[in-house]
Amino acid sequence: MKYIKLRDLEVSRIGLGAMGMSHGYTGSGTDEAESIRTVHRAMELGVTLIDTAEIYGPYTNEELLGRALKGRRDRVVLATKFGLVSHAGAGAWNLDSSPANIRTAVEGSLKRLGTDHIDLYYQHRVDPGTPIEETAGAVGELVAEGKVRAFGLSEAGPDTIRRAHAVHPVSAVQSEYSLWTRGVEDRVLPVLRELNIGLVPFSPLGRGFLTGTIRSADQFDKDDFRRDNPRFTGENFERNLRLADEVKAIAATAGVTPAQIALAWLLAQGDDIAPIPGTKRVTRVEENTAADAVELTAEQLDTLTALPPAAGDTHTEAQQRMLER
Numbered sequence: 001m002k003y004i005k006l007r008d009l010e011v012s013r014i015g016l017g018a019m020g021m022s023h024g025y026t027g028s029g030t031d032e033a034e035s036i037r038t039v040h041r042a043m044e045l046g047v048t049l050i051d052t053a054e055i056y057g058p059y060t061n062e063e064l065l066g067r068a069l070k071g072r073r074d075r076v077v078l079a080t081k082f083g084l085v086s087h088a089g090a091g092a093w094n095l096d097s098s099p100a101n102i103r104t105a106v107e108g109s110l111k112r113l114g115t116d117h118i119d120l121y122y123q124h125r126v127d128p129g130t131p132i133e134e135t136a137g138a139v140g141e142l143v144a145e146g147k148v149r150a151f152g153l154s155e156a157g158p159d160t161i162r163r164a165h166a167v168h169p170v171s172a173v174q175s176e177y178s179l180w181t182r183g184v185e186d187r188v189l190p191v192l193r194e195l196n197i198g199l200v201p202f203s204p205l206g207r208g209f210l211t212g213t214i215r216s217a218d219q220f221d222k223d224d225f226r227r228d229n230p231r232f233t234g235e236n237f238e239r240n241l242r243l244a245d246e247v248k249a250i251a252a253t254a255g256v257t258p259a260q261i262a263l264a265w266l267l268a269q270g271d272d273i274a275p276i277p278g279t280k281r282v283t284r285v286e287e288n289t290a291a292d293a294v295e296l297t298a299e300q301l302d303t304l305t306a307l308p309p310a311a312g313d314t315h316t317e318a319q320q321r322m323l324e325r
Contacts, residue, residue, distance in 0.1 A: 177201035
């Protein structure tokens, strides 16, 4: 496994997104033992960047990681997120990045994760009700107190990134980025490189679509959030199947899996990028981390880069309103 810097944080080139172990996907929360084995196997393979959030569950994913990392905490760069749970009464899925809410959130996350510090603390979504300067200042106070090592933003736009960074250095921005979601390239990535901020792509495999294993929405449980995702419904689904098949064909020529070629393409976009493919299975974490060794030819890279964008928005209309890109 290779390692890179997200500003001052050294992390594995490929991380692990833990959300699906507890939340959101078909089978989430059904096999804690396998999820814990997956975390341990990832660490054996050199993965150090592990990502969660208080909203995943809510809370149960952080609790799971707390159990998985007991006795191993010092071997990982642990990232979690605040701001999608309002602890003052509005509850889960309500934006709140006020300083008081951050104070409450960090204490809960520290307890659930079984640690005295969070390595990378992200604002999960930009809160229009709280100036980003106040949020950045509050996280800066936590850094000064030793409860947080580094500050991050998720799905933030260029102006928000600049304003936050002017108050307290931003180490990483987490945004959706993959072969079929490339919106960060035009506006966000240039700002990150100007300011020496790392990029942590989530859903680097298109929520599983780019693995080539999804052929029908009937594969999803009723509570799988992909059921109402625009890219997984109607005509969009059929068009995106063809895109997934093209990735699969290119992977076959390279002698790797579709997941590996999608991750290898992402890694080739720069040495300041650390994707966090999510999985709850040992076999998948082994497959994903092996992408670090895949060397694509210039022709393969050009072919992948030239693929058309996916059909449909990345989120539902309500979720789209929380994004800055």
